[in-house]
Amino acid sequence: MVGKVLAAVAIGEKQTELQEFEMPEISPEEAILRVEIVGICGTDVSYYRKNHEPRILGHHVIGYIEKIGDLASKRWGLSVGDRVAMEEYIPCGQCEACRTGAYRSCIFTDPRSGSIRYGTVPIAHKPSLWGGFSQYMYLHPNSVLHKMAKHVPAVEAALTLPLANGFEWMCIEGDAKPGKIVAIQGPGQQGLACGLAAKAAGAEVIMIGRSSSIRRLELAKEIGIDHIINISNEDLLSRVNDITSGKMVDVVLDVTSRGTTPVTSSLEIAKKGGTVLLGAYKYQNIPEFNIDLVIKNTLNIKGVRGHSYQSVKMATEFIASGRFPLSKLNSHNYRLDQVDQALKTAGGEGEPSPLLVTVSP
Amino acid sequence: MVGKVLAAVAIGEKQTELQEFEMPEISPEEAILRVEIVGICGTDVSYYRKNHEPRILGHHVIGYIEKIGDLASKRWGLSVGDRVAMEEYIPCGQCEACRTGAYRSCIFTDPRSGSIRYGTVPIAHKPSLWGGFSQYMYLHPNSVLHKMAKHVPAVEAALTLPLANGFEWMCIEGDAKPGKIVAIQGPGQQGLACGLAAKAAGAEVIMIGRSSSIRRLELAKEIGIDHIINISNEDLLSRVNDITSGKMVDVVLDVTSRGTTPVTSSLEIAKKGGTVLLGAYKYQNIPEFNIDLVIKNTLNIKGVRGHSYQSVKMATEFIASGRFPLSKLNSHNYRLDQVDQALKTAGGEGEPSPLLVTVSP
């Protein structure tokens, strides 16, 4: 264990610099993580673009327990050397949301043990090492950690949280299973992870995109998605009608990054009594929202956000089983001194159609 | 049992006339119902206003089994003299919807045993007696009937189907129960019935209306609804905030007859993870539909329609228990020769704020 920790600190808009920190002392309730790999998430890119206070970004983190207090070891069931996937949440554990298993809605905001999240806390908040773009991270007593099998390639392990969202939204919220047909609008990292989760749960999956995402649509086929629809060339309704023999879709998920059309078309391709999951903010109203269709077809519409303990567990076990070619989603891997380049690539300011962009500190 | 049957036939727009029909012969699978009372539903009023073919309206029917075939008696568990509440559906019993308990979505349309509904079939379709505004009705082999206790006053029994919708939407769809707070927009016959169902299931209930429905809001209080809000005078959000100590509402139902504001305000008063039930067509889009709020608060939005076997059973048992002052919802009762007046009153062309308008043939 080194005495100094090197980390890429976001110091302004679209800029990071490597800084050295002291390795933190830990209490019996805390631990230190040696970071192995960090997957970049859209949230990291947003923070990077509008950052005003120095902080270490990165929160899709896989690493090894470097040091751990006795109490933390007991509570988490972990020891030095264990490989873990980390959730970004740091829930208080005592509020109503935490007491009812909904810790991702923990409303507590005190920095000592509140809803602070990894990858967002400024370095001014000691011990500073709250982000993944760093050799080591500080693990707060309220961290939520899951064992990751050691045989799993790092780039596959880095997909834990997108896959956890996939299991949460597809299986827990959407009840994807054998006999169900799922359609996903938006074949990005999150859409593909949702497709894999739905496949793992036995559903039939349709991935919907445009010509601009044609490489991702092709990749969807390669990783086992049953059907793809390119709405730049094909009529969505008639294709869905054909694929489903007129039964239409049990569960539709929208994870397209913008535009209101996917919301309205999602309502149209859902079957009577079907479910429409909304997973992407639009930053605008939906003027053509057809409420009468919602009533006529007794649709269920649900906003979906984040993961639960169960869905992260499903993701880690699924990844460990090696049943899907997750490595195919990996598109770019960078070193710690290339974090700026990594964030720009993930943000689309580089090669087209990046999927999983990772940093290995 | 008489040889002739007198019925009020809707013969054009806003007009009925009394006609005489032959009492039908029945097969072992069929029966005859002696109509005791019929509650008027908004659908009856719509048909009455735009009717183009002679038919007998009325489908919230309570009556006595006058005659019954052997097979029908076995299947339905009913005998001559039994009092029953009738569902308006005549499901085929063999299609996928019927096989899975969702017979209200039966897609079969053949007139012989299809999704024809009581109160809508033209008299040209033999044996003509498909509606409740009649001394007797024909009971098709696929009728769905529920025993009604004989001690129940007729005007209470006439609320079976609105209450069944109430149990379906509030308890089965909305999971109203002890510890839950329910808000209902629209204190009409359906809104009040939903309020009673939610109370029966142990929830705390808020009824929301306007000054124009002030008598109905006051009635809501009288029948046990916990809180009322008159949005003509009060700020909806701050009142809900006060009543719920800031927790906001678990389940919101919109059954207001028109306008898009109740939809958007329903989204706003729902708590994080709450449910918004949409039970009233708007015949227009909702331009201000805030999808980002749905995602941010992980709301569930559901279109709701009609009742199931279970919810009608809940309604009949609840009515029989005598636990709620249902008679207070009764506002007007008419004879068979007053059906025009009954339909006009129910449609608002008479005294203000009618609630339960009934016809006793």
Added chain:
Amino acid sequence: MVGKVLAAVAIGEKQTELQEFEMPEISPEEAILRVEIVGICGTDVSYYRKNHEPRILGHHVIGYIEKIGDLASKRWGLSVGDRVAMEEYIPCGQCEACRTGAYRSCIFTDPRSGSIRYGTVPIAHKPSLWGGFSQYMYLHPNSVLHKMAKHVPAVEAALTLPLANGFEWMCIEGDAKPGKIVAIQGPGQQGLACGLAAKAAGAEVIMIGRSSSIRRLELAKEIGIDHIINISNEDLLSRVNDITSGKMVDVVLDVTSRGTTPVTSSLEIAKKGGTVLLGAYKYQNIPEFNIDLVIKNTLNIKGVRGHSYQSVKMATEFIASGRFPLSKLNSHNYRLDQVDQALKTAGGEGEPSPLLVTVSP
């Protein structure tokens, strides 16, 4: 279409003979099925051994629509030439069980449209052709039929009902899905079908048997079951503990044919809050039933029987997908004139460890 129908009639204990029947006339609500293949079920063997009245056995039936009435065609969505899997139930469609989607519990017993089942009705009940060991079968108006894709090999299609039980018990009752560990006691036709259903739904599966069923345990591995335990050689608890890293099992199913030990050991290998499904009658009490363990570990115990419309649909779609090597379960196929031999083989009076024994009329 021939004018005569050849069928193997069970005419006494352990004896069948070929008899000729007239091809039935059909009404608009009925149909005729040309039988392609029939899988033998334990119930067939029981009837065969104790039969006292002439009847045609066989109820796991795959066939082609030979003739169909107009109404039946509309209700079922089927035409002449369609290939179907048939459920053995003939529910009335009008009773409470039928109205609530639970038609396998239809309590109606009138022979005309009651809970008579295919494969059990005596030939004295016209039109006699109620069983699968026949060239053609009569299809009652209340039959429950599911389309079967034409590319599926007959021996795979013949597994529809065992697989439907598998989906019903594992997925609908047991909620098998990614992240869950399932253990199955009894690697027979039903146990293996349950194993495949649980795998299709994304669970991890342990199959438990004895040395006497070693060939079936090996087959379990071949068809994708994750782990096998031979309790003749291995300690069940310690093996389950190892396989699950001490977490124990989410869902245990007992389908062993006799003995009370599997019931008590199922309680022991279930995790805290786990589910134990009981799918095999024991014809004796369980003296060592440890109720305090049920309370201490808050276990759920459920009796399971038969399939629903949804689970048969899951089975047909899963079979059509070709995702699992179902043909490996096929062990013996016979002609119509070999039905006695087929029933004896299925009953264990022949080669050891038969799995799927079929008859192709």
Added chain:
Amino acid sequence: MVGKVLAAVAIGEKQTELQEFEMPEISPEEAILRVEIVGICGTDVSYYRKNHEPRILGHHVIGYIEKIGDLASKRWGLSVGDRVAMEEYIPCGQCEACRTGAYRSCIFTDPRSGSIRYGTVPIAHKPSLWGGFSQYMYLHPNSVLHKMAKHVPAVEAALTLPLANGFEWMCIEGDAKPGKIVAIQGPGQQGLACGLAAKAAGAEVIMIGRSSSIRRLELAKEIGIDHIINISNEDLLSRVNDITSGKMVDVVLDVTSRGTTPVTSSLEIAKKGGTVLLGAYKYQNIPEFNIDLVIKNTLNIKGVRGHSYQSVKMATEFIASGRFPLSKLNSHNYRLDQVDQALKTAGGEGEPSPLLVTVSP
């Protein structure tokens, strides 16, 4: 606030003595509770009878926040002077059970922040004040507290935890609601509380007891239970058959203190597909356990234990609503210097049929 705290310490088998303790200092995460009333639970009596180490018993506690740290105040949403109901659990908040809302199964056992429970920790474990039979209690950072409305009489508030079990078992586990019939075997404090919870949720309730508990059966009627059966005089099956018109019972709960008959009779009075909840240890096997009945009637059997955050919330809100005559369950109230007498009365060594026995320190 006093500097000394008087508490009744259990110092051996069936003996307590009043001792004085120092008022503890608290950290920002801790608090001090001024005890108002303590309900006696069967567990207290068991500890009292076999106690080997000095400890303060009593864990159904209602009190006022006397002093509270800043962090505790934020996490719990509580201030000095607030009245609260306390759960007996002190969950770690970080293990898998805690993370998934199942904190009553927290497996952590470290005394610092583990699954230690109020009312059981020896006084040797500082700060000693872990039990309710005391003027003040120490509130650990992981305490689970619920606001209690100030208008509620103390003896009603003291029923919070039995009622929480009632809501957990009847409503969350058993899904009691309008249209459901519930039967409860054992009309003690827990059985009556379950009956009230089931009534609050809209179910019809049957209470089953013997002549020895006739006063409690009569009380059941007084507090609104629909039917009582005294099996010393009446045949259980035929009475249940009559009351339910042959439909039998949706949910049966056994909370009788001993004997295996109630388990087997519970299986017999449950309807097809019904649920049997087991809430009382028997300390013996059930030799006549009829597993074939479980399969034939597809019964669900569940072991039930303790409460969740939601069920305690349901209990506190239900108590605050004043909808049921809870005070009628109150049978004996004692002072702090009468704790021995209180525990003996609750244990049946005094007047017959005690129900709620409380201590007001």
